[in-house]
Amino acid sequence: MGPLEERMMLSGMHTVANIFCCCCGQNESAHEKDQKYKEGKFVLER
Incomplete structure (x- = not known):
């Protein structure tokens, strides 16, 4: 997991971290151009 950082997303400001194998x-990696922003990211909710 990469470092935590604050990012503005479509649903507001969120604390996120990039993840990788x-x-x-x-x-x-995303196969569609309009989905490239999702590469390396997962959403986990509590």
Whole structure:
């Protein structure tokens, strides 16, 4: 997991962190151009 940072998203300001595979270091990649902003990100809610 990368460092925590504040980012403005469509639903408001959120604290987020980029995540990646601990074995190979790669992020998930999007196949559609309009979904590229989601690469390497997951939403976890409590």
